[in-house]
Amino acid sequence: MPSRSDITYFGAGPAALPTDVLETASQALVDFQGTGLGIAEHSHRSAIATKILDEAKADLASYLDVPEDYDILFMQGGGTGQFSSVVYNLVGAWVTRKQQEAEKAGADEAKVEADLKKQVDERELQLDYIVTGGWSLKAYQEACRLLGPEHVNLVADARKINPDKKFGKIPEESTWNLSKSPAMVYYCDNETVDGVEFPKFPQALAPKADGTGPIVVADMSSNILSRRIPVKNFSLIFFGAQKNLGSTGVTVVIVKKSLLPPVCPQPSPNLLRKLGLPIGPIVLSYETIAKNNSLYNTLSIFDVYIAGLVLKKLLATFPDKVDGQEAVADKKAKLIYEALESQPDVYQIVPAPACRSRMNICFRVIKGGNMDAAEKSFLEKSKQQNLEGLKGHRSVGGIRASNYNAIPLEGAEKLATFIKQFAKG
Amino acid sequence: MPSRSDITYFGAGPAALPTDVLETASQALVDFQGTGLGIAEHSHRSAIATKILDEAKADLASYLDVPEDYDILFMQGGGTGQFSSVVYNLVGAWVTRKQQEAEKAGADEAKVEADLKKQVDERELQLDYIVTGGWSLKAYQEACRLLGPEHVNLVADARKINPDKKFGKIPEESTWNLSKSPAMVYYCDNETVDGVEFPKFPQALAPKADGTGPIVVADMSSNILSRRIPVKNFSLIFFGAQKNLGSTGVTVVIVKKSLLPPVCPQPSPNLLRKLGLPIGPIVLSYETIAKNNSLYNTLSIFDVYIAGLVLKKLLATFPDKVDGQEAVADKKAKLIYEALESQPDVYQIVPAPACRSRMNICFRVIKGGNMDAAEKSFLEKSKQQNLEGLKGHRSVGGIRASNYNAIPLEGAEKLATFIKQFAKG
Missing domain, CATH: 3.90.1150.10 (Aspartate Aminotransferase, domain 1)
Known part of the structure; x- marks a missing residue:
């Protein structure tokens, strides 16, 4: 029978993990640092768990140079859960911004709501999707399902420029049909199924000289930690852990704090209902997860621990x-x-x-x-x-x-x- | 330093796991059955993963005597994720049933929709909650948030019958204010925080002699596998694994097949939007998870494996x-x-x-x-x-x-x- 050192495993995810990481985790599973209790048994609210969580966040921020004005969340549900999450939360943020603008202009509550309703009905609310492979396509389809296709704008569909109608190219940015002021622009930085990766951050989405620019959201599930990313150009980056970071069971979200309270609290469920907009589950609310340091409900500390070990190994390997x-x-x-x-x-x-x-x-x-x-x-x-x-x-x-x-x-x-x-x- | 055998760990969850289960899992984490690859690295779509998943389902069904007309789903997001899940899915099932009834009576699509809208507006759609502790209270609050409080009926609130307004009693069934025909009746069989457990299945929710009865949904996160349950009285039972079944990272749903296709497909998102009802994320759709044998997206096979080991141990210990x-x-x-x-x-x-x-x-x-x-x-x-x-x-x-x-x-x-x-x- 082959041993670990004999085999090179090129699976797309869950991916191989470094053997020394698994050996350490394996011991911790039975007895974590001589506590007589395994790491999957220690309470997620214990000092031990908090330390693991905080260190993993700090190490990730250090390794990727994540600026201070970003928060790092550990969630559940994988990248596919985030396809929905970004829709619920970014639509909510759009509503809050519109509400805040109207209130600033002196409108009363009734007028704010009526104006918002009008804007939604007239389809000013748009989510922009750049579809370059199977995963961004799934994210686009989920947005259409949750919000209605009339609010989802297909910026580009890479299948259309290929004679065989398959994925494999990224359409020229000059052909992208971006909305005027979308609630977000979404793309998948690396398409795991189709082998398509953005060579660099798209120029069309870059912030202007005055710092303003589109709200960019990216799925980096399969290429995170493998190259430098200009984090400041993004409002949100998410990734499942089971490719470059760790094991299945934890999903990471790097989110600009300006999308969270106190700057941008989510609208009330009542207002969303009045506007006919979708209300997401509490476990996918960035606001709730951020407020509770990723411990609103039980998080798999074992999976965070593995991610932490991987990050420490990366930091030790690469000065x-x-x-x-x-x-x-x-x-x-x-x-x-x-x-x-x-x-x-x-x-x-x-x-x-x-x-x-x-x-x-x-x-x-x-x-x-x-x-x-x-x-x-x-x-x-x-x-x-x-x-x-x-x-x-x-x-x-x-x-x-x-x-x-x-x-x-x-x-x-x-x-x-x-x-x-x-x-x- | 204490060893595992020295310590008795009474934590509320994540709970202690049997040492032999952890030792087996610990070895499998580095190398699963001589494959040269760990169990968290093998693809969730491999034959190895399918076998683990199918065996865990079969063993759970055997241990609890789950009847043939139930499906078992492995999901992510914990019990708290299910607080939302049951609302999205059971509201959807209510819409489908009403739609099917109207179609059977010969109504055309426009009339079906108009009648449904009327029924929703007139608050015929009700979810019933029996609140006996912190967790059923959270589930009740989530239903109010997702659906609007006007559609959520508080059957009983155990705090009201205690002089100190705290939990600690189960109100007499004769005082329960059940709706006439709720889309579900929800309760938490064991309240982890408050130490309150239903002594047995509530008589008020029992099926009638003709087999019909309320659609009963129960959270059994903290007492599943610890006593016999009359599964056939429930439409749905859910539980996080990290107390009696396994490790954090997998949530189990036992659901009556009559709530799933082909009997009860979920309504279209368009219809839900027209009715002003909430649309849940795809990862919380029972229909989607069931259709894909719990592998719609990446599932933590490691956590299912641990649950499987626990079940095999229980079956071996208790004839x-x-x-x-x-x-x-x-x-x-x-x-x-x-x-x-x-x-x-x-x-x-x-x-x-x-x-x-x-x-x-x-x-x-x-x-x-x-x-x-x-x-x-x-x-x-x-x-x-x-x-x-x-x-x-x-x-x-x-x-x-x-x-x-x-x-x-x-x-x-x-x-x-x-x-x-x-x-x-």
């Missing part, structure tokens, strides 16, 4: 923090893409060169003309060499090598070597 | 399944309550005798007249004897001994002995 990891991630991705490109008769990389993901490397095996047979053979032979988890997402097929932070350089080298060997064999 | 555990739970609770009752000048049990929880034993230490000082001393001295986690919930104070399944008989004996010793000392 220059995320920049150090970014260099390694780039190098690993380059190795694999170059191996694929060196054999153009055997492999076809799915996404366009300009937006190829460093994290999820998606390709087809076209050797011999029978793609199904060639890919079956690729998967079988790679497995024999202990290269695991390479099957593409069931919705798109093909091969996907998820090149997350826990894949060591040697793992990427092994895969690159195998890619070349298979082409010859 | 008569939950009845066997019930006898042990009763015995342990009796030991502790009798120790407290034997010293009436020192201890005051908080809830009334008829509804004292077997799981969360709440009492005050009145010795010497200075309750704060006496309780501080009780906590300090109990800690010296390695009896941990006895502090009451921050909202009510006092002492709480959570006597969950993982507390062995000897643990309850130790506590009973200490209770008597402390009284004398």
